[in-house]
Amino acid sequence: MTPGRRTGLGVVSVLVILVLTACGSPSSTTTTRTQPSGPRTVYVAVGGSDSVGYGTDDPLLDAWPQQFFRRSLPLQTVFINAAVPRSTVAEAITDQAPLARSSRATVVTVWLVSADLLDGTPVTTYASQLLQLLTSLHGAGATTVLVGNVPPLDELPGYPACRAGTVGGGRGLRCPVPLPAPASLSADVAAYNQAIAVDATRSGSVLVDLRTAVTSSVAHGGQPFLEPSGADLSTAGSTLVAEAFGDRLRAVTRHTA
Amino acid sequence: MSWADAFRLAARSVVRRPGRAALTVVAVALAAALFTAMLTMAATAQGRVLNQLAKGGPLAGIQVAAAAPNPSQAGVDNPALGPSKPIDQTALDRIAKIRGVDVVLPVVTAQSLVAWPGHTATGGNDAGPSGSTGVVFDQLVGIDISDIGDFPVTLSAGRFPSPGSTTQVDVTPVLLARYGITGTATRSVVGSQIILGAPRGFRSSDGTPVFRSRWTKATIVGVVTQQAGSGGVLASLSLVQADQRWTAAGDPTVDPDAVRSPYAGLFVIASGLDAVSSVRAAIETVGYSTSAPENLIATVERYVHVVEIVLTGIGVIALAIASLGITNALLAAVRERRREIGILKAVGARDRDVLRSFLIEAGVMGALGGVIGTVLGLALARLVAAIVDGYLTSQGLAGVHVSTPYLLGIATVVGATVLAVGAGTIPARRAARLPAREAVEL
């Protein structure tokens, strides 16, 4: 082959290669892909109207379980608010606990006090139902169950509204008729708190002493715990409850770490 | 005389008269630079326009909706949808098997509450449920982030979520506008945290309907320029599918509108622009409505092609003018080198030896000018593209990218050489016909 013909072939070869690489595109096999997922923390809130956020400025954002979720739990947390307004413990066993179990909750908060108290549920019944509830939550694999107790009577959501007769129809607050005397209700509050403490211990749950937290806040002139009608928590009250639960969770986590 | 010897002789003649050769080469180089720069910029502009039409995705991308085709909308780029029709795995598998389909990318959507602590949604219409002003209803759009390059989405700030991440999302300007965040301020949201809540309908033991949400936290890692379908939040498949499963498992009597179709849509990439039409027809036969900017792309390509033809014409005219310079220079050289040509003839050069030598001279000047001009032209195109890119990105738009058009460079050099040789033909023939007696001063 003469030099000129060799050169010409070389140029043509380079051109062909360049055209092929310029025009060609890698073909991929037709494919669809999904990826597995699974959060590390599943938090379910079991509660009543306070846990739904009634009384706060922005219930979806200000409900205390939502605040607890945002501030005290890690980024990779799924939060389900199972709370039902005005729920009693007995109702929660059927309405809320199954959701916690099916969600495989690893952290559960339980704050069910107002409805049973104002409904007049006997403390023994309350204690037995609460223990049943807490045990069932542990039985489903929850590693941490935090249970809140009853704040002082004057700060019990719903009580000041019932006492003042300012209950509206929209929030479903059930006031006992006649309203028991404060001394009697205070005794009930103390008995409930005793029962909650016992049940917490027996079930391996963590007690969150809201009574002390609220009492301390009131004594130090903190923002009103309840919203003006007294039927529900205020936004500040929800924040206080969220912080109390958060502090307790951190304490437990530090202790077990 | 061999080609190599003719080349050496021609090269010596060129080097012997460097000034004239340099001027001729510069003329060719300028023309080649103009030619190369114009076509490179045209190709870059075309790529940018088509990229804009395809919204950053592949040109052969087809969007498949969870809806039946509308018979009155056949052949339309973005047809109105027919009745809703869920896309399940069977349908996806059928579409994946269509001839001409390269990749099928599922799109999953989930209705979501979007809560942004510290921010207030503006306007009554944007207020979320229960009168919440920090929460809005929106839609999560989930895609396989590792295929993000194939989707028609482009970033204006930050980055895309990591593939498989359940705690990273991108948001769109439409969502941010609901919180009163617009323009360059959208970039400031990167790094902030939002809360997403997938709603689900329950019925209490007493029959009361209740909605409970599955809340997750996410960090905004980027802002995309396009609305992700009808959604304001772009996330990974993992995140959205988990939310979708939660919502779909709800009581249908409480939430009959919940999305229960596994896939909200598909993004199908055909094997090429040529295959888009047939793939769309096949998908519509399967029973789903499709949209793709194929007609628009075809129209744009036609117009851009016209522009390319015009620019090519201008470039060729410039090269032809430069070639005339070669003709002029060589004609002058033939006049000046009559004696030299006569000597060559006198010592035995054939006519074709002289012809070859002059043609090679012309070709060498053309090739040299072509190479220099190509390099200059590419550099000029890159400079202009850098300026345009800076302007576009400062406006929050996608920039431009200049590729290195090797084929264009080769074509320019070859073209300049061929034109130069053509231009040198007349002078070369004139030189070849000179009689040997020119060597003898009579």
Add this chain to the structure above:
Amino acid sequence: MGIVRRADPVPPGPTAGPRYASVDDPSPVPAAADDGLAVVGTALAHRYEGPSGVVPVLVDVTFTVPRDGYAALVGPSGAGKTTLLSLIGGLEAVQAGTLEVGGTDVATLEGDDLAAYRRSTVGFIFQNFGLLDALTALENVELAAVLAGERSAVRKRRSAELLDAVGMTPRAAHRPGALSGGERQRVAIARALVNSPRLILADEPTGNLDADTSEEVMQLLESLRRDRGCTLMVVTHDRALAGRATQQLVLDRGRITSTATTGAGPQSGR
């Protein structure tokens, strides 16, 4: 288009036409393979078309230069010497008459055959040297061999040998612009010999040189002619120079007025 290099065919040899010891000796002598070529012109005529009309340059020129001859074409300026030499060298086309070189009718040559004749049969030496300024001395010598398609190694070696023979080896890499007149003529002589021509034509080889240099150049030319066995024809206006040749052809106004051989002095021309 052929891109096959091949050396030129062997130049036309003395296959036709007898060899003469001198113009007066009609006895043919058998030719040797490396002898020079006989040049025979019969009734040659040549004219130019000038602005004022046709100008006759050669009129009825008849002559014979034998093989290995050494002839001088002498006469005043404008006598037609260079034109006659150009016809013999194939630089001008024969318009009338016949011109045979080594038995070949030069008038019938054209195209590639004519180029081959100039390249390999004839070695032409010009008055103004005829070197290409773009090439070095060695490359100028090589040029004729390049045109003949010689392989690079072979032609370089032969060119170097020729340059050495003319004493120009130290200046081989210099361009003509850096050489003196005498040096340039030496290079031109070497170039004329590179393809081993059988006929050397030199047009006023010393016309631009001083006396000493002229003597050197002529001695060189004559010795090379002897060594290589060529026919040498020299155009000159210098009678003394013409006397060095074994044959003098005197031209005046386009006609040969006399011819002479060595020692015989000028005779009436025909």
